[in-house]
Amino acid sequence: MLTKELEGKISVVTGGSRGIGRAIAIALADEGSHVVINYATREDAAREVLNEIESRGGSAEIMRFNIALFQEVQRAFDEIVKKHRRIDILVNNAGITRDNLFALMKVEEWDEVIDTNLKGVFNCTRAVIKAMIRQKGGKIINIGSVVGVMGNPGQANYCASKAGIIGFSKALARELGSRNITINVVAPGFIETEMTANLSEDIRNEMLKRIPLGRFGKPEDVASVVCFLARDASSYITGQVIHVNGGMF
Numbered sequence: 084m085l086t087k088e089l090e091g092k093i094s095v096v097t098g099g100s101r102g103i104g105r106a107i108a109i110a111l112a113d114e115g116s117h118v119v120i121n122y123a124t125r126e127d128a129a130r131e132v133l134n135e136i137e138s139r140g141g142s143a144e145i146m147r148f149n150i151a152l153f154q155e156v157q158r159a160f161d162e163i164v165k166k167h168r169r170i171d172i173l174v175n176n177a178g179i180t181r182d183n184l185f186a187l188m189k190v191e192e193w194d195e196v197i198d199t200n201l202k203g204v205f206n207c208t209r210a211v212i213k214a215m216i217r218q219k220g221g222k223i224i225n226i227g228s229v230v231g232v233m234g235n236p237g238q239a240n241y242c243a244s245k246a247g248i249i250g251f252s253k254a255l256a257r258e259l260g261s262r263n264i265t266i267n268v269v270a271p272g273f274i275e276t277e278m279t280a281n282l283s284e285d286i287r288n289e290m291l292k293r294i295p296l297g298r299f300g301k302p303e304d305v306a307s308v309v310c311f312l313a314r315d316a317s318s319y320i321t322g323q324v325i326h327v328n329g330g331m332f
């Protein structure tokens with residue numbers, strides 16, 4: 084028999100229309116949660132995820148908002164809380180890269196990445212937190228990156244945003260533990276998605292040599308850890324960074 088550990092829970096997954104977010108949305112719905120699939124631009128991709136979830140017997144809806152815009156995010160979360168009365172699980176997954184060598188990095192490349200990856204996490208968490216305090220519990224799972232801990236040339240903006248997410252999560256874990264709200268970071272290594280699809284064969288081969296498990300990760304490798312952190316079974320874990328990287332770090 085299928086266990087449905089997240090039956091009755093309401094989840095929001097940012098950037099749920101493709102890649103890692105898509106896998107997370109499907110996995111949470113498979114466990115019985117109703118999932119709000121956020122997307123920024125590609126409604127068709129978000130609908131495909133919704134159809135996939137429904138064809139598997141799950142429940143979801145799609146919702147467009149740009150996580151980088153505070154008021155837009157606030158309005159969206161108000162709408163979700165009004166409709167469902169609660170939000171149990173927030174997965175801050177959406178993220179972007181604008182890679183460049185630091186000496187050439189444009190201020191726009193810095194701002195775009197920080198505004199989406201770090202301020203986006205602030206915006207969504209800020210928008211959800213009062214509901215979680217009111218309902219006396221919640222789970223916030225932030226998608227970081229191995230490079231937020233290791234560093235990576237050409238990604239000073241991205242590494243700073245992902246390291247920032249770790250500090251943010253550790254601070255909130257201390258601040259909100261007494262409210263029964265847990266905040267953790269899942270830090271993927273190299274996962275096969277659109278984000279990594281354009282890397283050259285040389286870089287891919289170089290990366291592969293550094294991964295003891297000898298393969299790149301799949302979005303599902305990350306989704307299963309997010310699901311674990313979303314379940315009650317993990318309720319004594321907070322403020323942690325869980326690495327999912329095939330052993331590369």
Ligand code: NAI
Binds near residue numbers: 097104278
């Ligand atoms: P992806 O590029 O395939 O998907 C990113 C998703 O975020 C898309 O659905 C996109 O529409 C959404 N998004 C981007 N900006 C947005 C905005 N302003 N508002 C709302 N949604 C927005 O990327 P992928 O690989 O699935 O990455 C997901 C997360 O995992 C990101 O935070 C990324 O930094 C992180 N990550 C990915 C790794 C990889 O190897 N693919 C490695 C480590 C971390």
